[in-house]
Amino acid sequence: MLTKEETVPSQRAVMSGDEAVARGAAEAGVQFVASYPGTPATEMTTALARYGKELGFHVEWSANEKVAFEAAYAASLAGRRSLVGTKHLGMNVLSDSLLVGSYGGVRGGMVVAVADDTHPFSSQNAMDSRYYALLAWVPCFEPSSPREAKNLVKLAFDVSEEFSLPVIVRLTQRLAHGNGSVELGEVHRRAPSEADFVRDKERFVLLSGQAYQRKKWLIQQTKAIKNKFESSGRVVWDQGKRLAIIATGVGVTYSLSVVQDCCPSEVKIMQVWTANPLPEKSILDIASQVEDILVIEDGDPIVERGTRNILQAKGLVTKVHGQDDGTVESLGELTAEKVIVALSKLGIKIDVPDSREQEHVIPRVAALCAGCPHRASYFVIKDALAARGGGVVSGDRGCYNQGANFPLEAFDTCMDMGASIGIAYGLSKAGVMKPIVAVIGDSTFFHAGMPALANAVVNGAKMTVAILDNRWTSMTGQQPGFTTGKTLMEEEAPRLSPECVASSLGVEFVKVVDPFDVDSSKKAMTQALDHDGVSVVVFRRECTLQELRRIRRSGERFSVKQVDQAKCTGCKVCLVKTGCPALKWDESKSKMTIDPNECTGCGLCTYACEEGAITPKERERSE
């Protein structure tokens, strides 16, 4: 359901950058949305699902970003306006289609909205997606606020149709998960209509001769787009004669706030919102007015290098400062502090704040939720491996990543989506004789795990794949996946079964277990490790948060666990072996206790305690 404020036009609302992207797409009349969840981009698509239900357009979680791009691209060829929402890493997955799709070009406007985690806060790298705009020869817009995000998404659809190219709209996490005031325009309900695909062999059958011709077209389009945006730079602060900041994305508001606060009369600021193509005329114009340019952008020095190119081509000697010459720190997300330090290096008198951490601050190690079935799966895998004298565990991307943290430290590698199986296979093939286990979640398995499993079966390996099937894409906030039984639009869907996939790919040993049934799970895991070849164990148990949600709704009560204080020896083994946040250490008595408000009663700690001190608690808990 849309909220009241979302349906009434000409009102203002506070929205995140992601929600503003969704709003912009809805106002632009988007008709087809396909994405895969990923922080910090997930909320673009969850917000669009609400619009889609209300206004009658299709929104889905696809198997992965490449499939999402192809589906949205096809929708565009059928004349629909379409959008793909993704985090930066998803750009790598969809890049194969994007980098060819730009040669064919689009019909209905197509926008790829990407949110880069530039710090990174919850990603395995901090790559900059804008390189893909250069690789694919497509335009890339960079909004500086949720308000601009909404407006630039709308413009992106128009530009996409004007030049027949997909347009990338790039956010970074502070904008994607940032809040800002946004003015709302009209959204329209759409009646269902028939689409058509009109054959155009010259454009859409991209054999090599054709690709050569299309490259010619792409070069022409690029020239036309450059002309259109050559003066799009916007001077947002016009003081001083020596120094100008060229800023993109969140760099605009950081630069403005620092300059307004600390050195208002000394610096000009120009906003560049077209990361590709850069506004040549605007850049030459501001460069001719100052001696030094400082480029402030959240990510790699892309606008910085582009600016240097433009000035060099015209023989301008204005110095361009940024990351390449060490004026701006490259590590971590862009901050106001980085702008302050850069300005101070360029001779502006400005107080550099003391960034040393406070005394007594300690880290807070993130843990799996209390009652998480992944904890039980790790417990079983670790025990089974320990009985074999240890082994190697390759991990994958998902909630179960928390199992890599202290004290579980349950796996040895973690890379990109689906890599667990490829890494396990490679280790086995390279001759590692220790037991090898790949750990992968259900969504990740359907995203990128299947080809690697097929590869391991055909080329031969001795390894076990543990598929942690909790029926949801949980890491990104409980999105339905291919094992959930419903779609993002809350329509019923088939529940795919990883064990059937494994069997039909030729895996001979396939077992399905409930990880909370620790004894049976351990037995299955041990047999799997003994199997000579590729084995698969599916640990199936629904995400605890879903179970708690259901219990909360039904008002049903369930029993939790307690520690018998007389039997507890204070050895802490329960916590060492489970890392469960419901286990609380009582410093004064040197005994373990269980917080009845956090415990879900899963009982894993009863297997960990060697004293038999953990028992069911009489008083029941309702969530």
Place this chain on the structure above:
Amino acid sequence: MRVHVIVSGVGGQGVMLISKTIATAAQLEGFEVSGSEIHGHAVRGGSVYAMVSYGDSMGPPRVPLGRADALLSTELLEGLRWSNYLKEDGFAFISTARVVPVNVTLRGDKYPTVDQVKEALNKRTANAYLLDFEVAALSLGERRLASAVTYGAFAMASETGIKPANLLEALRLNVPKGTEERNITAFRLGGELVRNARSTT
């Protein structure tokens, strides 16, 4: 005019609810709102924080170091973690409730004492309030109300530049339907706690 607020705590304590409510209140007052949240992989139990800035023009998404007008925390350690973002004599409303991480129990990290946190805050400000917002919420029968208590302390006891009616309306708009009255009671209690603390010092 610009007000910078940081809200911190542990996942599941309602940090995002507080920041969203402050943003809504500022919006109702007619300010331009900006800010950001950091969340993603820690559903429960991890460090979370949000930043909200509001004023006459669009501000940055992230509060600069040493510039926060107010720091609200639903947890003691997380309050300390962000205290160097507070400006001189900024307002701090920090719950003394503790969520002790596993690295304290098993790895020997020392959880800071209330006195250590007090000392750190007193170096920066005379407006620091360390109160147990969780016990206050439990006195109303629900631990979950601690976020509304914390918001109430900020709303009713600092210089927000936002009218009380808008602060209250924002709370009404952001809490789950059917819990409005309980949250408003908690909100009032938060303000009262700070006023009492003020009169006794």
